[in-house]
Amino acid sequence: MITANIIVLIAIVSIWLLLMVNIVLIIAGYQYYLSCEKAKEREPLVKEKLPFVSIMVPAHNEAKVIGQTVEALLRFRYPMDRYEIIIINDNSSDDSANILERIQKKNPDRNLTVINTDAVTGGKGKSNALNIGYQRCVGEFIAIYDADNTPERDALRLLVEELVLDDNLGAVIGKFRTRNRDASLLTRFINIETLSFQWMAQAGRWRLFRLCTIPGTNFIIRRSIVEAIGGWDVKAVAEDTEISFRIYMMGYRIKFIPAAVTWEQEPQTIPVWFKQRTRWVKGNIYVLVKYVPLIFKKEGKKVRFDICYFLSIYFVLLTALIISDTVLIFTLIGWVHLNLAGFSGLLWSMAIILFIIGTFVTLSTEKGEMSVSNLLMIALMYFTYSKMWMAVAAYGFYKFMEDKIKKKETTWYKTERF
Known part of the structure; x- marks a missing residue:
């Protein structure tokens, strides 16, 4: 009985500590959003000061979305002669090549290059495709977009200008929004998750620690950095998180610019979502395993917070939530009797209320998102979508271990498009 009470108490304290960290990030993130609103009046750079940019788009069987x-x-509202577009059509078996060829013919005066790889030269994942495209880049800066993105017209210029004006920045990231938000209940959840746990957290981390993690799309990086680190890690499934750590280690910062927006298609069914998120978990665990030895070393000072942050999310929080939910179920059916039942119930209820209020506040930064329907959606989200995340995190860890034991090679993890 004493052991069960202690275990539950530790789990509840862990959940609350991480919940308070999230609240702090929300407050700091909200302040950063307000400061960005005040900075919108800055004059854009004149054409002569804009560098040449290489935009890369890695794509594998993306015929449904690549044309758009x-x-x-x-x-883009960026001088036509100051940027090139390189599409890496990586071992696709659909109609992607024909679609891209038609666009090239329709735009003969544009710097649009298509690299078609096969199973020998490509087909080994996003990192490998990016390395192939990088060999053809000539830009001082390199921008990356996923194949399902529809960036707003000023997105590229906003990213470039921020990087030009601050030599301490190694990369600048914009944000992605959910293009198919109203397609299903799942996409409504994803829309809220993206705005709250992705972008408000990024804003808070930048405000407090001058840290951000590259999201994989809608970002720009200095070519000199890519050259110095030797390109993308081909073993990394979450190549965005991995390269972020290497940028930190070089002494650079990564800044978040909320005004630079791209719209992307999110999974509309649970199987597609589950597969995508499992890949994210596997990729982030790979990065943790790779960099966790630095946590107690002097040279790891710049990445220490992010290592602790990811460890907390994927291990401490996951374990605490599983214990808390399991004990709650066992208590309700009478298998476990706790002296802390009333106290833990109060804390559990307060945690739910804080989750709902905190998440709802983050939506205030986006026009039309702070609605009664979204408030109800957040409440439902706690009891459904959040529990699904626990299953994804646990399964992702299992798949990571399985791949390590079987020594599986990295391949494309294709997200089905709609």
Whole structure:
């Protein structure tokens, strides 16, 4: 009985500590958003000061979306002669090559290059595709977009200008929004998750620690950094998180610019979502295993917070939530009797209320998102979507261990498009 009470108490304290960290990030993130609103009046750079940019889009069987993405990239409000677009059509078996060829013919005066790889030269994942495209880049800066993205017309210029004006920045990231938000209940959840646990957390981390993690799309990086680190880690599934750590280690910062927006398609069914998120978990665990030895070393000072942050999310929080939910169920059916039942119930209820209020506040930064329907959606989210995340995290860890034991090679983890 004493052991059960102690275990539950530790789990509840762990959940509350991480909940308070999230609240602090929300407050700091909200302050950063307000400061960004005041900075919008800055004059744009004149054409002569804008560098040449290489935009890379790695794509594998993206015929459903690639055409719309390339058309959006061609419409950037950025001088036509100051950027190139390189599409790495990586071992695709669909109609991607024909679609891209038609766009090239329609835009003969644009710097649009298509690299078609096969199973020998490509097909080994996003990192490998990026390394192939990088060999053809000539830009001083390199921007990356996923194949399902529709960036807003000013996104590229905003990213470039921030990087030009601060030599301490190694990369600048914008944010992605959910293009198919109203397609299903799942996409409504993803929309809230993205705004709250992705972008508000990024804003808070930048405000407090001058740290951000590259999201994989809608970001720009200095070419000199890519050259110095030898390209993307081909073993990394979460290549965005991995390269972020290497940028930190070089002494650079990564800044978040909320005004630079791209719209992307999110999974509309649970199987597709589960597969995508499992890949994210596996990728982030790979990065943790790779860099966790630095946590107690002097040279690891710049990445220490992020290592602790990811360890807390994927191990401490996951374990605490599993213990808390399991004990709650066992208590309700009478298998376990706790002296802390009333106290733990109060803390559990307060945690739910804080989760709902904190998440709802983060939506205030986006027009039309702070609604009664979204408030109800957040409440439902706690009892459904959050529990699904626990299953994904646990399964992702299992798949990571399985891949390590079987020594599986990195391949494309294709997210089905709709």
